[in-house]
Every structure is written in structure tokens, then in C-alpha cells.
Amino acid sequence: MFDNIPVVSWLLLGGRCRACGAPVSVRYPVVEIITALLFVLIAAMTPPGPLLASRWTLTSALIVLFAIDLEHQILPNVITLPGILVGFLFSLVGPPGWLASLVGILVGAGLLYAVAGLYYLVRREEGLGMGDVKMLAMLGAFLGWRAVLLTIVLSSFAGALIGLGLMLTSRGGLKYALPFGTFLAVGAMVAMLQGDEIIGWYLGFFEGL
DSSP: OGGGSTTHHHHHTTTBOTTTOOBOOTHHHHHHHHHHHHHHHHHHHSOTTHHHHHHHHHHHHHHHHHHHHHHHSOOOHHHHHHHHHHHHHHHTTSTTOHHHHHHHHHHHHHHHHHHHHHHHHHHSSOOSOHHHHHHHHHHHHHHOHHHHHHHHHHHHHHHHHHHHHHHHTTSOOTTOOOOHHHHHHHHHHHHHHHHHHHHHHHHHTTTTO
């Protein structure tokens, strides 16, 4: 039990397993520190109640999906599929509300599935995995349709910038596979915490037209 205390156990054991002495990657305490910081940030920005529990739950899933997709380029169904149901259940007792959640599931999954299908028709090869589709459905369930659209825009923009940077530095070509789930995770965090402000700022450009 004492070997599983976040960060502290890793430091006390010198980054090694007590039983066999094998090295334990530094990414574990890093992820634990990031998780703690995000939980504190979310608690400071969210009143106590169902919304706070929902945001903590989604954040936990996003951290895991970010790390797994970054290293292995997979988004496990064991996280995304139950996440769709959990997100919708949270919407029954708090924001974004069940209707926005249901529409978010359909928009999140449907839009990306359509993009993947169009890419396949044009290029005759898969450009997006179904894991991304399921992850977006999960995000739609937790955040609602407006925030999931913002997540798609933010993550696509970030992915395009990183992809362009890799091409310019000769580290990747046009077919270099980027872990899109990692960008979705970052975009979803921004949309969750600042989505209303960003959407309001954007819509402000159209006032008075």
C-alpha cells in the first residue's frame, strides 16, 4: 500500500520497484502531478456538485487517453464506451443537460465518422480510427454539442500546427500518423474550462451585422 502513494513512493524508492529493482518510468509521477494540478484547477473554477464530479471524471479519462494514445496510438474501448454512458448519466443531473448531451454524442461521433468516410472514399485508406469517433462521442456526452464542436476545431488546429512543424523539420511526411486522441484530450480540457468564454468571444464578432 505504501508503495502506491502518488509521487512520494516513486521518490522514496528512487524510481525503482522495491521487489525486483526494475526502473519505474518518470512518466508515472509526472502524470500524477499533472492530475493533481488539474483537479485543483477544476475545483477552483467549478462549484461543488454534479458538475464538479463530472469534470473530475472526464479529466481522469482524458489524462489516461492522452497518455495511451501518445505512446501506443490507441484509444481503448474500455474507457471511451463506458464514458459515453457515464457522461450522459451526469447530464441528467447537471450541465449540459440530457438533450445537449444526446445531440453531442450524435454530433461528435457522426461528424468525425463522416470525415473518416469521406477521406476513405477519396484516398482509399483509413485516415482516422474508430477510437477517435468513440472518444468524440464520449466528449459530446460530457460536454454537449457546442463544446464538442469547439473541441474538434481546437484539436484540428493544434494537430495541423504540429503536423506542419514535423513536416518542416523533416520528422514526418504527409502520411505521418499523429495521435489525434491526444489533441482531442487537450482541446476538450480547454472547451470544458473556457468553452463558454471562447464561444461567446467568437459569436461577438457577428453582433451588429
